[in-house]
Amino acid sequence: MKHENKYHRSVVFCLVAVALLVLACSGQYDISDCKSSARPPRLYPDYSDIVIPPNIAPMNFVINEAGEKFVVDIYADSSSVIRLQSKSPRIVIPTRSWRHLLHRSVGRPIYFDIFVYTADEGWTRHQRVVNRVASAPIDHFLVYRFLRPNYTVQEEMTIRQRDLESYRESLIMTTKTISGCINCHSFNQGDPSQMLFHIRWGAAGMIVARQDEICKIDTRTEFNSSPAAYSSWHPNGRLAAFSVNKVFQFFHAADDSRDVIDLASDLILYDCDDNTVSIDAKISSPFYMETFPNWSPDGASLYFCRAPQLRADFDLEEGYRDIQYDLVRIPFEPDSKTWGEPETLVSAAETKLSCSHPRISPDGKYLLFCMVDYGNFPIFHSSADLYLLSLATGEIQRLAVNSDKPEGFHSWSSNSRWIVFTSKRDNGIFTRLYFSHVDESGVVHKPFILPIKEPRHYQTLFKSFSVPELIRRPIPYRAQQFIDAALDEHLERRAQLAPDTEILPRPDIDSTRTVTDFP
Incomplete structure (x- = not known):
């Protein structure tokens, strides 16, 4: 018994010692005796001097400073401070504390005090990082295409949905079972219940989800041998405008090596109720290449880009x-499906730049678009920048959010206070998604990259994000429903030209070149 009691006492002492050791190791670092640095800390991603949504997921980051211990205080005022301490420069912010902080800080700045310890220097407090929490939230969900930036056919390409208030992600569509390419997903004014996307090769066709029904449409007609490509839903939910393109890809020996141009393109109008395609010489002219349609929020105008049609013997x-596109607007009457006269808003002859991807803010005040040295596929061009056109004054501004790498596909939040766009600024090869706040005066603030749980993952992620679209609610359809629609021949319908349609003459194109329907 005596030996047994001695054994129990030894066990208790060991447990207490372990507990004290754990407590000591988990204790607060003493940063009271710290020196100050005159510069801010280097962070990856660069989450500094930005405006953030009040409903964004925790913005984890890495402190790119040499150190052995790290402390971060995040707060709006002294009454509620999130203190994080670590022996790693990787800073992970607790979700519940972050949400509480943002909720209390709407319309106010939040502060990041960052301390770094080295054995030689002791504790150093870097210059405070200040961000501001916007009053306007961002849409809850983001949909994007996720792929390798290959020239050849992909092993797998997916369309994904991300919950921006957390890190949850779900699969919307995959090419793993359909052996093709999926692209150009589009929603009617951010409504996830009305959407479409295209499948190329394999189970080719346009997948349309509308009124709780999913079907596949072959959009080729006697007028357009190419299927529909770039799309925009009319606000009435019945009509959609599309481009139909003949695309030629080629390569340069240096710099921006991959390139693409249209040899021909037109706009068509698809009626979901009648399953018909309408054409008009004002948007399907044999003298122009029209592309990138985008409806005004009231549906009374269509914005698009156009360039003079190339000759068949084009060198x-x-x-x-020399291929440069104007930005054009044309009035539209939806009941009669009639068009007014096209009006050039931005002239390539005047700017010496080529326009692409017009997207109008839902409040109808601004038009966000790209300009590039030439052509209409900006993500392949380092010269591609974002511009903002005031539809009230006609003033155009090159945005400060641009980098020396391509900026490309972009969209607006439903409240017109946020934009999301693709950029290659991180490494020049892979596109990432960036967000910027747009205030009531049209000022676009410093962008920040899509927050992810493990921020270092971006540095080893050899895939690209493209075609970001913000939506208000989650998509109510499952990936398997889209796959079934793609593979079920009984669900496929062939679009027809609208009655009494006069087929317009088509331009001749160089038959010696290998032409595709999409880049």
Whole structure:
């Protein structure tokens, strides 16, 4: 018994010692005796001097400073401070504390005090990082395409949905079972119940989800041998405008090596109720290449880009840099499906730049678009920048959010206070998604990258994000429903030209070139 009691006492002492050791190791670092640095800390991602949504997921980051211990205080005022301490420069913010902080800080700045310890220097407090929490939230969900930036066919390409208030992600569509390419997903004014996307090769067709029904449409007609491509839903939910393109890809020996131009393109109008395609010489002219349609929020105008039609004997090597697109607006009457006269808003002859991807803010005040040296596929061009056109004054501003790498596909939040766009600024190869706040005066603030749980993952992620679209609610359809619609021949319908349609003459294109329907 005596030996047994001695054994029990030894066990208790060991447990107490372990508990004290754990307590000591988990204790607060003493940063009271710290020196100050005159510069801010280097952070990855660069979450500094930005405006953030009040409903964004925790913005985890890495402190890119040499150190052995790290302390971060995040707060709006002294009454509620999130203190994080770590022996790793990787800073992970607790979700519940972060949400509480943002909720209390709407319309106010939040502060990040960052301390770094080294054995030689002791504790150093870097210059405070200040961000501001916007009053306007961002839409709850983001949909994007996720793929390798290959020239050839992908092993797998997916369309994904991300919950921006957390890190939850779900699969919307995959090419793993359909052996093709999926692209150009589009929603009617951020409504996830009305959407479409295209499948190329394999189970080719346009997948349309509308009124709780999913079907596949073959959009080719006697007028357009190419299927529909870039799309925009009319606000009435019945009509959609599309481009139909003949695309030629080529390569340069240096710099921006991959390139693409249209040899021909037109706009068509698809009626979901009648399953018909309408054309009009004002948007399907044999003298122009029209592309990138986008409806005004009231549906009374269509914005698009157009360039003079190339001749069949066009010399690619000598003339590809001369291909430049204007930004055009045309009035539209939806009941009669009639068009007014096209009006040039931004002239390539005046700017010496080419326009692409017009997207109008839901409040109808601004038009966000790209301009590039030539062509209409900006993500392949380092010169591609974002511009903002005031529809009230006609003033155009090159946005400060641009980098020396391509900025491309972009969209608006439903409240017109946020934009999301693709950029290659991180490494010049893979596109990432960036957000910027747009205030009531049209000022676009410093962008920040999509927050992810493990921020270092971006540095080893060899895939690209593209075609970001903000939506208000989650998509109510499952990936398997889209796959079933793609593979079920009984669900496929062939679009027809609208009655009494006069087929317009088509331009001749160079038959010696390998042409595709999409880049």
